[in-house]
Amino acid sequence: MSKSDVVALFGNRFLTKPAPSETFPEEGMTALDAMRLLDADLVMEGDPQRNLATFVTTWMEPEAQRIIAENLHRNFIDHAEYPISAEIEQRCVRMLADLFHAPGKTAGCRTQGSSEAIMLGALSLKWKWRERRKAAKLSVDRPNLVFGGDVHVVWEKFCRYFDVEPRIVPLAENKYTIGPEDVAAHLDENTIGVVAVLGTTFTGHKDDVVGIDKLLRDVRKERDLDIPIHVDAASGGFVWPFLYPDSKWDFQLEQVRSINVSGHKYGLVYPGIGWLIFREESDLAKDLVFYENYLGKTDATFTLNFSTGASMVLAQYYNFVRLGRQGYTYVMETMQSNARALADNLRSSGRFEVIGSDLEQLPLVAFRLVGKHAYDESDIAWQLSAERGWMVPAYTLPPNAEGVKILRALVKETMSREQVERLTEDIGRACATLDQKGATSDVERARVKGGTGY
Known part of the structure; x- marks a missing residue:
């Protein structure tokens, strides 16, 4: 035998050869070899169950996974051939509009994630502002958008990509969200809208949407x-x-005209799926809607992406009908309960300050070291990963709160109370190790990140 x-009989030829990476391969390989090649690479990645950094869903029920797998070939945008997928999208839109207290008939769509939804929602703000300005025979050359330093970076991307002046409200130590008093000075006739965040990436809290709504209603009355x-x-x-459920932030507030939400975060669906919901049909700028018929029927579209799989739309609908409000x-209450248990453990250790756990917050724990140490939060994150494989991010807050560094642990649907206790113990062990050896050098941290995919 050669x-x-x-x-071919006993092994995998890439056990002793490098994987293709620089040039397009001349020859193919068996399906089994290709699968094993990918498996060998992916085994070096982190364990999603220990990834407390990502907001993205890392587990779904087997039935949902089956729906996804059986519909990966279905192109969502082809409404002529797949009209049921299109109808299910609109069912989800109507359900979300109901969840967000839309007052009547509305408009909305699925997107690849919240980044696309934000781009579309912000474009509609700009187009609607332009319509109002043109109707009043006023200039349309200096639009601006007001938001806090607590927003996701996609908002700054929108402003750069679509020529809108960003008016960013800075944060401060111990003030990690924004309210009407922060927004008022930035408003003028060229303001296309104000962005309010519900559940910030940094600490999990919300902006004062009620206060901002009242401010804008007063501005409408007093300044037209x-x-x-x-x-x-x-x-x-x-x-x-x-x-x-009694907290007002959505279409119950008069000036809230559009909302984006990520189905692949706490909507409990794998990436990528997001949603954009308008208060009323008239809040969607008509210039954003395109009509085409080259897939077999005339369709109105206003997404940035065109072809995309239907699987995650179907998976979102599965979750809606599977869980309902009760589920x-x-x-959410289970995740919140475990987050509070973790917060109590960290607070009781005497090593950490827990940030804003007495406020309305996402199911997460944002915490920082108290007292003087030879190491900081980044060293704890590094030690946790090196010792136990936990992925807990450490980062500084946005201007003008960049002097504050925190750790953040998301408590997911799959995190049990036993895992909360284990994480608490592992954080304690990491701190004890750092107490003895001091900070992990930036050189060593960079070396391992570059060499092993940490």
Whole structure:
């Protein structure tokens, strides 16, 4: 038997050869070899169950996974051939509009994630502002958008990509969200809208949407400027309705005209799926809608992406009908309970300050060291990963709070109380190790990140 025959029978030829990476391969390989090649690479990645950094869903029920797998070949945008997928999208839109208290008939769509939804929602703000200005025979050359330093970077991307002046409200130590007193000075006739965040990436809290709404209603009355709010509910849109049902932040507030939410975060669907919901049909700028018929029927589209799989839309609908309000409430309350247990453990250790756990917050724990140490939060994150494989991010807050460094642990649907206790113990062990050896050098941290994929 030749050596190639032996390899084919017993092994994988890439056990002793580098994987293709620089040039397009001349020859193919068996399906089994290709699968094993990828498996060998992916085994070096982190364990999603220990990834407390990502907001993105890392587990779904087997039935949902089956729906996804059986529909990966279905192109969502082809409404002529797949009209049921299109109808299911609109069912989800109507359900979300109901969840967010839309007053009547509305418009909305699925997107690849909240980044696309934000781009579309902000474009509609700009187009609607332009319509109002043109109707009044006023200039349309200096649009601006007001938001806090607590927003996701996609808002700054929008402003750069679509020629809008960003008016960013800075944060401060011990003030990690914004309210009407921060926004008022930035408003003028060229303001296309104000962004309010529901569940910030940094600490999990919300901007004062109620206060900003009142400010904008007063501005409309006193200055004849109708400035809308877009709520970036990427994370919080599937949390607040179930954990804080009496908290007003959505279309119950008059100036809230559009909302984005990520289905692949607390909507409990794998990436990527997001949603954009308008208060009323008239809040969608008509210039954003395109009509085409080259897939077999005339369709109106206003997404940035065209072809995309239907799987995650179907998976979102599965979650809606599988869980309902009762089920989502149960899941969110379970995560919140475990987050509070972790917060109590960290606070009781005497090593950490827990940030804002007495406020409305996502199911997460934001915490920072107290007292003087030879190491900081980044060293703890490094030690946790090196010793136990936990991925807990450490980062500084936005200007003008960049002097504050924190750790953040997301408590997911799959995190049990036993794992909360284990994480607490592992954080304690990491600190004890650092007490003895001091800070991990930046050189060593960089070396391992570059060499092993940390």
